Amino acid sequence: xxxxxxxxxxxxxxxxxxxxxxxxxxxxxxxxxxxxxxxxxxxxxxxxxxxxxxxxxxxxxxxxxxxxxxxxxxxxxxxxxxxxxxxxxxxxxxxxxxxxxxxxxxxxxxxxxxxxxxxxxxxxxxxxxxxxxxxxxxxxxxxxxxxxxxxxxxxxxxxxxxxxxxxxxxxxxxxxxxxxxxxxxxxxxxxxxxxxxxxxxxxxxxxxxxxxxxxxxxxxxxxxxxxxxxxxxxxxxxxxxxxxxxxxxxxxxxxxxxxxxxxxxxxxxxxxxxxxxxxxxxxxxxxxxxxxxxxxxxxxxxxxxxxxxxxxxxxxxxxxxxxxxxxxxxxxxxxxxxxxxxxxxxxxxxxxxxxxxxxxxxxxxxxxxxxxxxxxxxxxxxxxxxxxxxxxxxxxxxxxxxxxxxxxxxxxxxxxxxxxxxxxxxxxxxxxxxxxxxxxxxxxxxxxxxxxxxxxxxxxxxxxxx
Numbered sequence: 001x002x003x004x005x006x007x008x009x010x011x012x013x014x015x016x017x018x019x020x021x022x023x024x025x026x027x028x029x030x031x032x033x034x035x036x037x038x039x040x041x042x043x044x045x046x047x048x049x050x051x052x053x054x055x056x057x058x059x060x061x062x063x064x065x066x067x068x069x070x071x072x073x074x075x076x077x078x079x080x081x082x083x084x085x086x087x088x089x090x091x092x093x094x095x096x097x098x099x100x101x102x103x104x105x106x107x108x109x110x111x112x113x114x115x116x117x118x119x120x121x122x123x124x125x126x127x128x129x130x131x132x133x134x135x136x137x138x139x140x141x142x143x144x145x146x147x148x149x150x151x152x153x154x155x156x157x158x159x160x161x162x163x164x165x166x167x168x169x170x171x172x173x174x175x176x177x178x179x180x181x182x183x184x185x186x187x188x189x190x191x192x193x194x195x196x197x198x199x200x201x202x203x204x205x206x207x208x209x210x211x212x213x214x215x216x217x218x219x220x221x222x223x224x225x226x227x228x229x230x231x232x233x234x235x236x237x238x239x240x241x242x243x244x245x246x247x248x249x250x251x252x253x254x255x256x257x258x259x260x261x262x263x264x265x266x267x268x269x270x271x272x273x274x275x276x277x278x279x280x281x282x283x284x285x286x287x288x289x290x291x292x293x294x295x296x297x298x299x300x301x302x303x304x305x306x307x308x309x310x311x312x313x314x315x316x317x318x319x320x321x322x323x324x325x326x327x328x329x330x331x332x333x334x335x336x337x338x339x340x341x342x343x344x345x346x347x348x349x350x351x352x353x354x355x356x357x358x359x360x361x362x363x364x365x366x367x368x369x370x371x372x373x374x375x376x377x378x379x380x381x382x383x384x385x386x387x388x389x390x391x392x393x394x395x396x397x398x399x400x401x402x403x404x405x406x407x408x409x410x411x412x413x414x415x416x417x418x419x420x421x422x423x424x425x426x427x428x429x430x431x432x433x434x435x436x437x438x439x440x441x442x443x444x445x446x447x448x449x450x451x452x453x454x455x456x457x458x459x460x461x462x463x464x465x466x
Contacts, residue, residue, distance in 0.1 A: 031058025032123075032174050034069065036162035039133075041154040043147035047137040048073065050151065052116070053159050054167065055128040064095070064118035064129075065389045068168040072103070072110035072179050073149035081139040081346075081356065081396060084114060090130025095119050097360060098134065099395035101379070103179065109150040110179040117392050119360060139356065150179045199281070199437040200463035202274070203449070206254040206429065207458040211242040219459055224271040224408075230303075231410035234264030241270035247430070253288075256409040258302060259424035262416050271408035274432075277465045278308060278403050282440040283374040284449075285407075286430035291329040291338060291367040296423025301332030301415025304427045306372050308403040315349040316356075321399035323381055325372050329365070332412040339363045342383040342390055344397035360391030369430070373442045387442040405432065436463050 033055045040049040050071045056062050084098030097117040103110055114136055123129065138144060146152045151164045166176035208216055211223050224237045241257040260267040285306050292298050307324040322345035329338045343359040360383070373384040379398050383391040409427045433449055440448070452460070 031056055031060070032062065032067065032167045032169060033057055034162060034165055034167050034175050035128075035159040036151075036153060036165055037156045037159045038153065039157075040135075040146075041157060043154075044143045044145050046141065046143060047135045048144055048146050048149075048152070049133075049135045050114070050165070051134060051159075052132040052165070053128055053130060054123065054132070056123040056125055059125050061125060062123045062169065064121040064123055065392075066170045067118055067123075069116040070101075070166045070168065070176075070178070071114045071116070071151045072164070072166075073112055073114070073146065073151060074106070074109055075112045076138070076142070076145055080142070082112070082114075082136050083139055083356075084134070084136045084358065087133040087135055089132045091118075091121055091132075094360070094362060095121055096132065096134075097358070097392050098136070099358060099393055099397065100136075101395050107150070107179040109148055115394065119389055119391050199435070201436070201460055202432070202434040202463050203452050203457070203460045204432045205252070205453065205458040206244055206431065207252050208244045208254075210244060211239045213244075215459075219461060220275045222273050222275075224273065230408075231269050232260070232264050232267045232413050232416070235260075235267035235269050235411070237271060238268050241268055242272055245428075247428075251430070254407065254429040256407060256427045256429075257424055258409040258411060258426075259422060260300065260411060260416055261422045262418065262420050266422070267411060267416070269408070269410040271406060271410075273407075274405040275465065276310070276402045276404045277463055278405055278434060278436070279399060279401070280376050281434060281436045281438055282445065283308060283376070283405065284433045284440075284442070284445045285372050286369060286449075287325075287372055287407075288369045288428040288430070289327045289329065289366045290426060291365055293423040293425045296421050297417060297419045298423075299330055299417040300423065300425070301328065301330055301412040302425050303328055303332070303408075303410050303412060304425075305406070305408050305410075306429070307406050308374070308376075308399070309406060310399065310401045310403045312348065315351075316347050316354070318347060319401045320347045321345060321397075321401065321403060322357075323374055323376070323383075323399065323403075325374075325383065325385075327366050328412075329367070330415075332415050335363070337363065338365045338367075340366050340385070340390075342393075344381050344393040346396045356396070358393045358395075358397050360393075362390070371442060371446065373440075373445055375439050377439045384442045405434070434463065 035053040037051050038049050082100050086093035086096045099115050101113050163176045166178050223239050223242045225239050243255045244252045247253050256270040258269045289304050304327045309322040312320045324343040326341045331337045341361045343357050346356040348355045371386050375382040379394050381393045
């Protein structure tokens with residue numbers, strides 16, 4: 001379900017500043033220059049392998065989170081789905097995203113594109129990214145015909161300038177030539193910004209007395225009690241694992257608890273979910289993650305979450321979608337230690353397992369309170385943690401149908417430590433906010449939440465039901 005990460009932290013920024021490039025003068029609007037080569041030169045290939053090296057010939061530093069690189073290609077017959085991967089990158093694959101888009105109308109050489117983005121880093125004047133060794137393949141692993149692709153350059157086995165791949169900075173084309181006659185991307189139309197809450201808002205300060213408070217149902221939340229996944233098969237989801245303790249000054253928070261004694265019968269998980277009526281707009285929550293249990297031995301693979309989801313009606317259901325913040329304090333899914341994932345889903349199949357998703361991850365502790373913001377707008381999904389852009393996804397992973405909002409706390413099947421001593425973990429949520437069809441900057445989200453609290457407003461819901 002989850003992918004691999006190379007190095008993170010400050011290394012990408014340092015490398016960008018240290019790797020130099022010799023370049024001639026360039027106009028300000030052409031300060032970014034792309035070099036390309038390929039390690040798969042055949043007319044057909046199992047994987048398309050575009051490798052990039054982005055240079056900054058200008059005099060000002062360029063934040064990479066505003067840069068997009070587009071590689072244009074012609075889809076094979078049958079409209080197959082494609083999967084992106086980063087094999088290796090000087091600046092670390094953890095900072096690189098990849099998503100697929102469509103051109104409408106298409107051309108003889110392009111009706112799709114791979115859009116490569118960056119979650120962090122700054123490209124200093126005169127610097128370059130160094131190797132970005134990227135690849136993509138068909139989901140069914142059939143061979144790809146690339147000889148008819150606009151951006152394919154079979155003679156480029158060493159790096160050289162290549163204008164058939166475009167570079168965009170803050171939405172403007174700054175390098176390269178897109179396919180002649182090709183239309184623009186065709187994502188869901190960008191929501192029109194409105195006055196705060198103009199299309200409806202939900203705000204909840206979780207000022208409830210307990211899991212049986214009738215206001216919970218009245219406010220369209222459900223405390224889960226039914227059995228089933230995710231997590232340990234046979235685990236229960238008892239209502240009493242959800243509570244609303246006072247944090248300070250009378251301010252309450254939603255608290256999820258999960259406990260286990262190492263057996264399925266002794267494993268108890270928790271989840272709270274809102275009704276399905278959310279799609280485009282801004283979602284936000286202040287969440288407290290923890291690295292250790294409040295009692296008992298540590299080490300269980302536990303998942304602490306904030307996410308949106310459309311249920312899966314059947315295997316590979318195209319209407320399914322999900323956008324996750326998932327923190328694993330003790331690792332799991334092959335990871336040995338704490339890791340934060342943001343994952344955007346197109347669909348999946350349980351048996352045999354096949355996941356159609358894209359994810360970004362950082363290996364570090366996220367214990368403590370964090371402001372999580374999710375923006376779903378104009379074909380792009382943006383994840384922010386504490387005001388900083390963490391990930392950007394799009395293409396086929398963009399949601400298409402109404403979703404619910406969920407918080408849950410659960411154990412990964414097969415990830416319980418070998419101890420019969422009971423242990424318990426908690427996750428807390430201070431507040432939740434959503435603005436329908438409006439992109440709200442993380443700082444503005446906090447201003448609005450503070451405004452509600454200054455007015456002693458604990459709950460608002462003006463978003464129509466789906």
